[in-house]
Amino acid sequence: GRRVTVRDIAAAKERHEKWPMVTAYDAMTAKVFDEAGIPVMLVGDSAAMVVYGYDSTLPVTVDDLLPLTAAVVRGSSRAMVVADLPFGSYQASPQQALETAARFMKEAGAHAVKLEGGRRVLPQVEMLVSAGIPVMAHLGLTPQSVNVLGGYRVQGRGQSGDELMADAKALEHAGAFSVVLECVPSELAQRVTASLSVPTIGIGAGPDTDAQVLVWQDLMGLTPHPAKFVKKYFDLAGEMDRAVRSFADEVAAGVFPAPEHSYR
Ligand code: KIV
Ligand code: NA
DSSP: OOOOOHHHHHHHHHTTOOEEEEEOOSHHHHHHHHHTTOOEEEEOTTHHHHTTOOSSSTTOOHHHHHHHHHHHHHHOSSSEEEEEOOTTSSSSOHHHHHHHHHHHHHHHOOSEEEOOOSGGGHHHHHHHHHTTOOEEEEEESOGGGHHHHTSSOOOOOTTHHHHHHHHHHHHHHHTOSEEEEESOOHHHHHHHHHHOSSOEEEESSOTTSSEEEEOHHHHTTOSSSOOTTOOOOOOHHHHHHHHHHHHHHHHHHTOSSOGGGSOO
């Protein structure tokens, strides 16, 4: 079958169908999610933390993310693969945004890109859309701006909710095909979702967005201290701990490898 496209995503909103998005950073994980029917995968700059071990998304580079994006594209056959543009790779100008996005499309095979910010990145969004690149926007808690926001905290309470609404409408008008809403009050996310004709994708944004996204290590229980908005669907850290301890014990006891794992 063919890949999910922006037209499929738009049609889902018209049918009032909710859909899931997960992050992916490697081929084998992407294959599992692809075969489970996840329609959109994000190669997030959250790779800075979950792959590279940094404590924010700021240090990760285009060169760090390109091979992960290429791996996710190779590991999947049905999902739309969205590449996150990292900090410093698009803010300077629309030209910089186009050069960066083109690398993700040409060198890694991404089908769309995501960038953070509202009206301040409209020239970038317009440039990418005019070049034929689908753009996923990202509002609310935008982790690349953590030093301006003063921490990882809920956004859009009170007055700033009107600003977020205006940003969302401007992004839609500029041609964004979807808008991630991170860590905002459910009531605001509901109003933005009802006001836009393009889908909203929530993370910590309550139950009323068109889609939901989670970082896969969060939903699988690999992340040590996940945020309040995370639901843990599996205890991957616990299961891996148990398994690797069994391996270690069996090696120490001389039980592994057994004859069936050995060549004669
Ligand atoms: O980088 C990321 O994983 C993201 C999602 C949480 C939306 O931007
Ligand atoms: Na991100």
